[in-house]
Amino acid sequence: MAQKREDRNNDNPNIELFVKASNDAESVGNCPFSQRLFMILWLKKVKFLLTTVDMKRAPDVLKELAPGSQPPFLVFNDDVKTDVNKIEEFLEEKLAPPKYPKLCCRYKESLSAGEDIFRKFSAYIKNPIPGLNDMLQKNFLSTLVKLNMYLETPLPHELDQNPYATESTRPYLDGDSLTLADCNLLPKLNIVKVVCKMYRDFDIPDELKGLKRYLDNAYKREEFRMSCPKDVEILIAYQSVAKYLNK
Structure with a gap:
């Protein structure tokens, strides 16, 4: 499901989702906000790279991509986004029909x-x-x-x-x-x-x-x-x- 980044356009965007790593730093950790974005991307049926971040090691990726932030955050065609609610709105706007399903509610x-x-x-x-x-x-x-x-x-x-x-x-x-x-x-x-x-x-x-x-x-x-x-x-x-x- 998670794929390496290839193209650099909105038709085939390069998406990387950074989420909190598990206690053993090998899998996805406990974070409902991370899972929320994970589910959205999966339901959108879009190719993306999932990267777990071991918070105990204060990784350089945080300092380089999202200083002062914690997972989850998203990189969309090299554009870094850190606010979960705004990421949700952004993905619903950018990954829209007819290529991607809409996930907004009727009610x-x-x-x-x-x-x-x-x-x-x-x-x-x-x-x-x-x-x-x-x-x-x-x-x-x-x-x-x-x-x-x-x-x-x-x-x-x-x-x-x-x-x-x-x-x-x-x-x-x-x-x-x-x-x-x-x-x-x-x-x-x-x-x-x-x-x-x-x-x-x-x-x-x-x-x-x-x-x-x-x-x-x-x-x-x-x-x-x-x-x-x-x-x-x-x-x-x-x-x-x-x-x-x-x-």
Whole structure:
């Protein structure tokens, strides 16, 4: 998939994505922003070079290409870009139809679905006080329920097809295809899933059928599954901040 750079034009751009390396410096590390851009490029079906950066060695590549920045950053035909949101917008503009698929959402609500999950997850998982656990878990769970409601609610195009539909069957946030919204949310949900299981023995409840369906469909897609860091990388990243509760 990742290719050496060859041509220097917008039809066949030279793209290199720099991402955080794993703890052993051999594979992709834990960074949802890196995975977000990795997924976007993969879904665009564009040739690109993926370069992992070992942050423990403060590599010269950072000083040369993106001084003062940390991965992820992108080099597009020798133009260096470091802001993740702007990189996403840039790629959607430059890698456009008919040659490349568009990944933007039909519905603006899809872009904000699940946006509060990671903040409530962080408060829940970093809490060392057993007496606060139930409250923080309830707050965190409420964000999952909210996302589940969005995933179970039929979108306008589904109602156009079946005006009597009461529950959505779509596989992803915005419909039948992975979009920029999924590239943003899924890497975070993967972290949530792995860390909560380890430190709280917490699994996403089976009652949240829309969310379970969403994740099941996502893990079937290689663009998501193969861009995920190994579980051990996620756990290493959280071992200094996630707290076991001693009840």
